[in-house]
Amino acid sequence: MLFGIIIMIVLYIILSYVLSWIRYFNSQDPRLGQSTWRWSYDYPVIGERDFSDLDDKDFVRLRRKRNKIITFMYAIVLIMFLLSMSLLSEIMIFFLA
Secondary structure (H helix, E strand, O other), X not given: OXXXXXXXXXXXXXXXXXXXXXXXXXHHOHHHOOOOOOOOOOOOOOOOOOOOOOOOXXXXXXXXXXXXXXXXXXXXXXXXXXXXXXXXXXXXXXXXX
């Protein structure tokens, strides 16, 4: 149980670090928006074509970096959820047994 609590604390520290990176990427370009939990996609452009790497390389690469770090954040949240369920069951076994 102590090992699980230590892992949860470490994962929380990593999650807060990842969230600060997401806030940093959001501040780099106003077209990304301020959402922490949402992947960003191409913004509308005039005409029928989508924004690609050829049109605005800096923005597209920044968006891809931000989307990768958001995916990493979701993985950490999923691991923390599974670990919290394990910790909850260990606490219940400790008090009910």
